[in-house]
Amino acid sequence: MTRTVVPFGPQHPVLAEPIQLELTLEDEVVVDAIPGLGYVHRGIEAEAERRPYDEDLPLLERVCGICSVAHAVAYAQAVEVLAGVEIPRRARLLRTFWFELTRVHSHLLWLGLAGDAIGFEALFQSCWRVREDVLDLFTATAGNRVIIGVTALGGCRRDIPDTLQPTIRAGLDAVERGLAGIAPFVLGSEAVARRLAGVGVIPRNVALDLGLVGPTARASGVAMDVRRSGYAAHDELPVEPVVETGGDALARTVVRWREIGESMRLCREALDRLHRLPGPLATRVPPVLHGEAISRVEAPRGELFYYVLADGEPHPTRVRVRTPTFANLAAVLSMLPGTQMANVPVALLSIDPCLSCTER
Amino acid sequence: MSRLPDCTTVSPEGLLDAVGALRHDDWRLVTASCVPHRAGWMVLYHFERGERLQHLRIEVPAGGSAPSIGAHYGAAFLVENEMAELQGLPVSGLAIDYRGRLYRDFDGPEGWVHGPRGEAISALEAAGLTRLDACVPVVDGREVRAGTTRVPEPPEPSTNGHGAAGEAGGRP
Amino acid sequence: MRGPRALWQAWVRRSRTKSPWIVHFDCGGCNGCDIEILDTLMPRFSAERFGVINVGDPRQGDILLVTGPANLRNAAVLRSVYDQMAEPKAVVAVGSCAAHGGVFRGAPNILGGVGELVPVDVFVPGCPPTPERILEGVIAALPLLAEPRTARQATGGPSPMSIVMLEPREEEVVRVPAS
Structure with a gap:
């Protein structure tokens, strides 16, 4: 039997980012897949060790342009543990609002890219049209479309005044109307169901073995969600994990779709609680810190983990970032063997890989 | 001054046993964090089960190496390759070895x-x-390079003159 | 007096500047600019109405949109993508990172700006730039497509190093720590 090692990438149309996969094929069937990384590696961890704590925040927000709020919140939480400060309730609610809005825009972005990968151009365009309404909300509340920079050490940098609330609610309504409009394309569409069912299957025990996180794990029946640990405002806004048991690309699509609805609900509840809530936006964090701390948040792609070691210097001694795709990349190795070469782009995309996160 | 709760310090030799015990109890490996420390390294392994965290800490002196925990957690190869490349910590027994060329x-x-x-x-x-x-990763001792390789087939028992044995014999 | 040959050449020059096909390459950025480039092609901004199509094959592309601060491993890939594109071609560096490294300037493994590797014609500032600004950058690169880079030099047209720098707006300025 002839085995061919085919390089997939680094520049491949299905992903905006460069990744290489060394696929070992037997005829059309993949028998082995080895990821080749490093095309987006910037050395952010090392650079963060050279900058002061507050200047690290804009740097770490740019680990990933899609889930930048998740990185900012995770890093800020770790620094707040080091400083031993409690952030105000208003800041916790604001963080949850922007965080969940990020999840909506990230999942819509992924759903559009998935539509593109399966050749469903109308789904691609419709999802990104609805996503524009979410970005309008970011523009209205934070002034930028993608990297919004609202998090500060010890709280939030920006506020949502009560006078802005009607605008935001109208925006959320617009997003929900858009979502209702594309719902028949997603869950009711036979084209989506037939193309995604049975692609890139990860059974529950494999997901547990590999330590998968986020929607990829939840689609395999693992009920894990870091929001249950109650960070930000999730102690007062509890979340039930959205779990599916199919373990294939279709199940991952359904999980993300249902999470969009869940996040919209959380945004509205956070807004309700912010209404007429007095209080400061941030607590002061000292510039020099000691000790070590970890922090975890549920980024759109799964658990995001930060470890910060401080040694009494004005800058951290070590910032370790474990991003969700770093954990989920192992899933690619387990699900690609046995798939057809033509299904590789869809299977790879179904874990929602974010390489600028992975390589930092 | 904040310290990690539930953090156990073990020796590099005792790491595999401690990790194996956690694996047996269904703890999930979150990741490992490597810090250059007093001319050597300090490595933290983070585990999670049911929203509870636990950490194992080892200290590797200069010139030492850390054992790979890939036997217990197959997904650990990425983080171990990363530690080997970015912090320079030698990791022994890697199943997929990028030989210090994962990122750079x-x-x-x-x-x-x-x-x-x-x-x-x-x-x-x-x-x-x-x-x-x-980047030419080494998997189980063999380099993975783009191109075609012929996997030797077991010799055909038939006595037909067009046997494939001669063709397959060229490569080990 | 314009002979048929001159008319034909004028027609070719004019046609080359219409419907630019875009090759997008991420040279180590954070995804922010990349999704804004995709957004430019989406219904709201709809660059496709001008005939702008995002293609995966560098050989079909006219304009190379580069994002990111040029990572050292990616440098070889960027050069290869650029070399594969047929003349006439133009390079638009999208975002602060592609211009000078942006917030990552000084990070290990970062070269600091794609101008070190490929001749950039238009710099679009912003972190990330809005889709309108990206479209503006693409339009600024259109006149450069009339002639191949070598011919531009010979005929005294826009020189290969004529750099169009879009003026940053107030809200697009990102403070870079002094190196």
Whole structure:
């Protein structure tokens, strides 16, 4: 039997980012897949060790342009543990609002890219049209479309005044109307169901073995969600994990779709609680810190983990970032063997890989 | 001063047993964090089960190495390759070994822009700038390179003159 | 007096500047600019109405949109993508990172700006730039497509190093720590 090692990438149309996969094929069937990384590696961890704590925040927000709020919140939480400060309730609610809005825009972005990968151009365009309404909300509340920079050490940098609330609610309504409009394309569409069912299957025990996180794990029946640990405002806004048991690309699509609805609900509840809530936006964090701390948040792609070691210097001694795709990349190795070469782009995309996160 | 709760310090030799016990109890490996520390390294392994966290800490002196925990957690190969490359900690027994070339192709001066920029460009030009196969991972002792390899087939029992044995014999 | 040959050449020059096909390459950025480039092609901004199509094959592309601060491993890939594109071609560096490294300037493994590797014609500032600004950058690169880079030099047209720098707006300025 002839085995061919085919390089997939680094520049491949299905992903905006460069990744290489060394696929070992037997005829059309993949028998082995080895990821080749490093095309987006910037050395952010090392650079963060050279900058002061507050200047690290804009740097770490740019680990990933899609889930930048998740990185900012995770890093800020770790620094707040080091400083031993409690952030105000208003800041916790604001963080949850922007965080969940990020999840909506990230999942819509992924759903559009998935539509593109399966050749469903109308789904691609419709999802990104609805996503524009979410970005309008970011523009209205934070002034930028993608990297919004609202998090500060010890709280939030920006506020949502009560006078802005009607605008935001109208925006959320617009997003929900858009979502209702594309719902028949997603869950009711036979084209989506037939193309995604049975692609890139990860059974529950494999997901547990590999330590998968986020929607990829939840689609395999693992009920894990870091929001249950109650960070930000999730102690007062509890979340039930959205779990599916199919373990294939279709199940991952359904999980993300249902999470969009869940996040919209959380945004509205956070807004309700912010209404007429007095209080400061941030607590002061000292510039020099000691000790070590970890922090975890549920980024759109799964658990995001930060470890910060401080040694009494004005800058951290070590910032370790474990991003969700770093954990989920192992899933690619387990699900690609046995798939057809033509299904590789869809299977790879179904874990929602974010390489600028992975390589930092 | 904050310290990690539920953190146990073990020796590098005892690491595999401690990790195996956690694996047996269904703890999930979150990741490992490696910190250069007193001319050696300090490595933290983070585990999670049911929203509870637990950490194992080892200290590796200069010249030492950390054992790979890939036997217990197959997904650990990425983080171990990363520690080997970015912090320089030797990890023994890696199943997939990128040989210090997971992320970078060139070991230049630390921080190219702070350092002489011409050096970065000349390193790129010396490498031919078009080299795309810089990263050749080693899996179970064999390099994975793009191209076609023929896997030797078991010899056919038939006495037909067109046997494939001669064709397959060329490669080990 | 314009002979048929001159008319034909004028027609070719004019046609080359219409419907630019875009090759997008991420040279180590954070995804922010990349999704804004995709957004430019989406219904709201709809660059496709001008005939702008995002293609995966560098050989079909006219304009190379580069994002990111030029990572050292990616440098070889960027050069290879650029070399594969047929003349006439133009390079638009999208975002602060592609211009000078942006917030990552000084990070290990970062070269600091794609101008070191490929001749950039238009710099679009912003972190990330809005889709309108990216479209503006693409339009600024259109006149450069009339002639191949070598011919531009010979005929005294826009020189290969004529750099169009879009003026940053107030809200697009990102403070870079001094190196």
